Amino acid sequence: MAPPKDTMFRSADMSLTQLYIANEIGREVVSALGELGVMDFRDLNSETTAFQRTFTQEIRRLDNVERQLRYFRSQMEKADIPMRSIYDFNNPFTSPSASEIDRVADDSQDLENKISSLNESYETLKKREVELTEWRWVLREAGGFFDRARGQTEEIRQSVDDDDAPLLQDVEQHGQGEADRSLSVMNIGFVAGVIPRERIAAFERILWRTLRGNLYMNQSEIPEPIINPVDNEEVNKNVFIIFAHGKEIIAKIRKISESLGADLYSVDENSELRRDQIREVNTRLNDLSSVLGNTKRALDAELTVIGRNLAAWMVLVKKEKATYQTLNKFSYDHQRKTLIAEAWAPTNSLGLIKSTLRDVNDRAGLSVPTIVNQIKTTKTPPTYFKTNRFTLAFQTIVDAYGTIKYREINPALPAIVTFPFLFAVMFGDFGHGVILLLAALAMIYYEKKLQRSKLDELFSMIFYGRYIVFMMGIFSMYTGLLYCDVFSKEIPLFKSMWVWDDGKEPGSGPGPTSHRVEGYTYPFGLDWRWHDTENDLLFSNSYKMKLSILLGWCHMTFSLMWSLVNALYFKTPVDIWGNFVPGMIFFQSIFGYLSFTIVYKWCIDWAARGQNPPSLLNMLIYMFLQPGTLENPDEPLYKGQAAVQVILLLMALVCVPVLLFLKPFYLRYEHNKARALGYRGIGETQRVSALDDDDDEGRTLNGNGARESFGDDEDGVAMITEDIGHGEEHEEFEFSEIMIHQVIHTIEFCLNCVSHTASYLRLWALSLAHQRLSIVLWEMTMVNAFGQTGIKGAIIMVVVFYGWFMMTVAVLCVMEGTSAMLHSLRLHWVEAMSKHFMGDGVNFEPFSFKSLLEEEPVE
Amino acid sequence: MANGWAPFIGLIVLAVFCAVVWFAAPKGENQTVWRSTLVLSAVAMYIMWAITLLAQLHPLISPIRAHLRPEHETPR
Numbered sequence: 044m045a046p047p048k049d050t051m052f053r054s055a056d057m058s059l060t061q062l063y064i065a066n067e068i069g070r071e072v073v074s075a076l077g078e079l080g081v082m083d084f085r086d087l088n089s090e091t092t093a094f095q096r097t098f099t100q101e102i103r104r105l106d107n108v109e110r111q112l113r114y115f116r117s118q119m120e121k122a123d124i125p126m127r128s129i130y131d132f133n134n135p136f137t138s139p140s141a142s143e144i145d146r147v148a149d150d151s152q153d154l155e156n157k158i159s160s161l162n163e164s165y166e167t168l169k170k171r172e173v174e175l176t177e178w179r180w181v182l183r184e185a186g187g188f189f190d191r192a193r194g195q196t197e198e199i200r201q202s203v204d205d206d207d208a209p210l211l212q213d214v215e216q217h218g219q220g221e222a223d224r225s226l227s228v229m230n231i232g233f234v235a236g237v238i239p240r241e242r243i244a245a246f247e248r249i250l251w252r253t254l255r256g257n258l259y260m261n262q263s264e265i266p267e268p269i270i271n272p273v274d275n276e277e278v279n280k281n282v283f284i285i286f287a288h289g290k291e292i293i294a295k296i297r298k299i300s301e302s303l304g305a306d307l308y309s310v311d312e313n314s315e316l317r318r319d320q321i322r323e324v325n326t327r328l329n330d331l332s333s334v335l336g337n338t339k340r341a342l343d344a345e346l347t348v349i350g351r352n353l354a355a356w357m358v359l360v361k362k363e364k365a366t367y368q369t370l371n372k373f374s375y376d377h378q379r380k381t382l383i384a385e386a387w388a389p390t391n392s393l394g395l396i397k398s399t400l401r402d403v404n405d406r407a408g409l410s411v412p413t414i415v416n417q418i419k420t421t422k423t424p425p426t427y428f429k430t431n432r433f434t435l436a437f438q439t440i441v442d443a444y445g446t447i448k449y450r451e452i453n454p455a456l457p458a459i460v461t462f463p464f465l466f467a468v469m470f471g472d473f474g475h476g477v478i479l480l481l482a483a484l485a486m487i488y489y490e491k492k493l494q495r496s497k498l499d500e501l502f503s504m505i506f507y508g509r510y511i512v513f514m515m516g517i518f519s520m521y522t523g524l525l526y527c528d529v530f531s532k533e534i535p536l537f538k539s540m541w542v543w544d545d546g547k548e549p550g551s552g553p554g555p556t557s558h559r560v561e562g563y564t565y566p567f568g569l570d571w572r573w574h575d576t577e578n579d580l581l582f583s584n585s586y587k588m589k590l591s592i593l594l595g596w597c598h599m600t601f602s603l604m605w606s607l608v609n610a611l612y613f614k615t616p617v618d619i620w621g622n623f624v625p626g627m628i629f630f631q632s633i634f635g636y637l638s639f640t641i642v643y644k645w646c647i648d649w650a651a652r653g654q655n656p657p658s659l660l661n662m663l664i665y666m667f668l669q670p671g672t673l674e675n676p677d678e679p680l681y682k683g684q685a686a687v688q689v690i691l692l693l694m695a696l697v698c699v700p701v702l703l704f705l706k707p708f709y710l711r712y713e714h715n716k717a718r719a720l721g722y723r724g725i726g727e728t729q730r731v732s733a734l735d736d737d738d739d740e741g742r743t744l745n746g747n748g749a750r751e752s753f754g755d756d757e758d759g760v761a762m763i764t765e766d767i768g769h770g771e772e773h774e775e776f777e778f779s780e781i782m783i784h785q786v787i788h789t790i791e792f793c794l795n796c797v798s799h800t801a802s803y804l805r806l807w808a809l810s811l812a813h814q815r816l817s818i819v820l821w822e823m824t825m826v827n828a829f830g831q832t833g834i835k836g837a838i839i840m841v842v843v844f845y846g847w848f849m850m851t852v853a854v855l856c857v858m859e860g861t862s863a864m865l866h867s868l869r870l871h872w873v874e875a876m877s878k879h880f881m882g883d884g885v886n887f888e889p890f891s892f893k894s895l896l897e898e899e900p901v902e
Numbered sequence: 903m904a905n906g907w908a909p910f911i912g913l914i915v916l917a918v919f920c921a922v923v924w925f926a927a928p929k930g931e932n933q934t935v936w937r938s939t940l941v942l943s944a945v946a947m948y949i950m951w952a953i954t955l956l957a958q959l960h961p962l963i964s965p966i967r968a969h970l971r972p973e974h975e976t977p978r
Contacts, residue, residue: 050934434935459935460942468950521947525954540958541965555967564905564958567951576965586957593953645956646906656962 048391051434051456053612054449055389057424057887060396062384063414068407069373069382070141073890074366075403079395080891082386083425087374096371104148105364111151112357115349118158124346129354129901130495139359147356154349161342168335169272175331177237177280178308179324180265182317184282185235185310188261232293233286233312238305240264240279246303250285253295259286284310357901362892369890385418387425387887393417424449427887432490434459436508444872445882450612452605454876461598463514465870468594469809469863470515472817473523474530478856480516483509515864525568526583526810530851531817533571540565541572583814587807589641595803596638598875603627606879621706622788625698630796632691632698637663637800640680654678666692703789707781714776799874805866813859820850905959909952916948 049055060082064072076082088096119126238246243262250258261284268277283305285296300307311317373382388396393415400413426447430438434455440462441447441455467476486493486509493506505512527534541557557572569586573579603626610618640659649656661674666688673685828836828843920941927936 048931050931052934052938429931431932456935456938457942459939460946464943464946518943518946522950525950543967555970557964557967559961559964562905564908564955566908566955568954570958570965572965575968577968578963578966582961582963582965586954589957590950590953594949597949642956645959648960649962650960 049389049429051428051430051438051453053451053453054426054428054447054884054887055391057387057427057449058390058393059418059420059422059424060386060388060393061414061416061418062382062386062400063416064373064382064384065409065411065413066375066380066382068403068409068413069370070366071403071407072400072413073369074139074362075399076396077362077366077369077890077892077895079392079399080889080893081392081396082388083887083889084369084372084384084386086372087383087385088372093371097373097375098367098370101367102364102371105144105360105367108148108151108360109357109364111155112353112360114155115151115158115346115353118162118342119346119350119353122343122346124343124350126350126353128495129358132355139363144359144363147359151356154345158342158345158349161338161345165335165338165342166272168331168338172328172331172335173269173272174306175324175328177269177306179321179328181235181237181282181284181308182310182321182324184263184265185284186314186317187263188235188284189312189314231286231288232290233284233310234293234296234300234307235282235284235310236300236305236307237265237269237280237282238300238303240281242303242305243281243283246283246300246305249299249303250296253299254287254292257287257292258296260284261286354901358896361895361899361901365890365892365895386890388889389427389429423885425887426451426884427889428453428455433510436511437462439507440511440868440871441876442886444876445880446884446886448881448884451881451884452609452612452879454602454605454871454880457601458871459514461601461875462867462871463511464518465594465598465806466515466860466863466867467518467522468591468806469866470519470813470860471522471526471810472528472530472813472855473520473534474528475817475851475856475860476516476519476521476523478516478852479512479519479860483513483516487513515860526814527569527571527574528814528817531814531821533574535571536568537566538563539572540570580811584807584811587810588804591803591806591810592800593638593641594806595800595874596634598803598870599630599799599878600627600635602875602878603630609879609881617706617709621709622702625701625705626792629695629698629702629793632695634796634800636688636691643680656680699789699793702792703785707778707785710776710781711778714778795877799877802874803870805870809863809866813855813863816859817851817855820847820855824850905955908955912948912952916944919944 047056062072093099116126247260250260262281265280265282268279270277283300285300287293287296297307311320370382373384375382397415400415404412426449428434428438428447437459438453438455441453441458447453470476486506490509498506523529524534524536538560540560540563542560544554544556544558546554555577569583573582603623606626607619607623610616610623637659640662644656644659647656655678657673657675657678657680662680665672665674670689670692671685673679676685679685824843824847828840831839923940923944924937927933927940
């Protein structure tokens, strides 16, 4: 017997299945099930830590491979090598085989070694290159220093020799200076090197203080920045050369400069030798750059080869890791060498699961079949709805409010229509609806492309709800037609029911007033003649207010009906008689009556009766404050109005105690009857027996996790019957708790009937605001532009039109649309779902490679 | 024109449409979605149309022209 088809109306029928898998093919089976993505595996080893589990080794190994792949990725990013996109592979979702994984693991190990050694040598070479460049700069700059320094040797020497030499002496001696006197003869040493430019000031200060000014320092800036090979940062550096007297001082200078991060280079003071040095440095630099180029090319080639397969490998490893993580949830039967798994799966998919398992078995050539058992359980099955592109966003709206109870009515199904429709009531404008629809159609048309590209947060949200926008657009166009608004202008579809008075008809003077075409009503929507009249607000106000009350009444009655359907499905008649019926009577006798009077008042030709129509608002107030009397006893809405209202009020009042007491007392009666017959809750009996046993034992039995120690259970036979004794469904019967719950429910329901009806008035407020805003926008921009003529007028027209259009899209469509959407969301979450939604379900989270890759996409 | 009957005529059209949708909805796993969406849309649209029509069946006020040129303005 096939179970009924799964639809969106109720969550899918689930069954708890037990799998007995031969140890050898455990990995293959799980990976095949991961491709199917319909099983939600339960963790059978929840008391063991992650390190104690069976397949921790494998997961560690895969973690390592994953790290290597990430390393490749970062290297590729550093070298600007593109990775082949995951979408370019023919079928990136094939199930990996064990040998494939091993090969990938080995390959990535080899490649990692290769790439890291290449990288290392590249970095060393680069470092060498930097050193040589710096040295070359030092040599080049030092030449200039030496020339300048030589000219001053005399001064230096004199200042060193005798401190009391007259200041003018050097002028006299100038001519006879030995130009070629070398510095070493004078026992003057020097230190040359390179230092980062920002440290130069500190460097000078420290040197000056420690050497008390006994030095001669020269420096110059290197015009081009030096690139640090480690972190690829550019650093501006200075070349310096310091002359000083005495070995100790020179050593001190060396120490200071090294501690400040300067690099020292040897420079010969002889200009000949210096020239040789420069030449040598240049040749070495040339050699180095060619080697560097080769290394870089080799590295790039290697990375390009990796980049061709990297995405596929990443997917492969991710899948494999997830497979082992799932395998860790299984318990292992040592005696039979089988893995035992428990999983929730949709009953309808069991056939598919079985055939998949058979396939895996056949492929492995194993004689022991994989056994699939269905277990009966009292646990709540998870809630699962199969969604498609269209329904997904609507389901998400409902799920955001709460997880639907297993097999409960799914509010997302009616929300497909009611959500965009209530939006459209607030957003009614044909033109704006067209813009929404076009935007949605564009998003749907370029769906594939947009799905693959990275979108920013706001746009991705709109894109996610593209089908909602699509429905919103359609309904907004419809309500726009009904409101007779297109960009705030009228749509004269049919002949108007109003004719302006021009004084020619008998009985009416010329003037701004109008009269009705006899016996004719505008057939579709609001009459367009109301546009641009003095009293259009007066009319549309009353119309839209009543419209929103009526729509709210329809929506709430509709939602309340679902609670009846739920109660019938779950076979809880007490919910029908104790909640639904009194609630419905209460609601209808007040607000159903109000809705009726609204329609009734519309249907009566009050002018023909020669009567003033009574005010409905006052009628409702009088109905409560002075039951039995009318505001205007001479002019009732209909005959016997007062009596009907008293009866309705009494009906509503009678419903309150029924709502309050019926359900709790019925439940108590049921409970007492069951106890009188000798039935007791499982939890109760065990509490009694726990008095005899020791405390520890009693607690384990009593708690909800009686099933916890499953994994340790050595006896395989006991596992089949494990599911008895799961106490979580057996709640203690506590009358006071149920009573309090029901009191809260009653108060809430009665008050909510009032407040929720009032809440639907937001439909009126927002639709009026939307219409007014678009009129104001039109009048402030386009109307002014129409006033201009000639070339100037044409130019102004174009500019103003663009401004108007931008404002329409930004303010009226995006901003107003968002606000209307949020209000519609609230109407569904609060006003509608509170009438029937039970919630407290558990989400179905199947083990699925597809959703895994969607959550953590491989870029 | 039997205007008062228009909502009832609309109701018949609606019922016919719903019946057609119920049987013509594409078979398969999305049949429920097709049916519910189309039927509910039709009902919602009908309700709003009917309300709008009823509101204008016996209007209590008639439009008064705005933005008349001063020479046509008559004292009221």
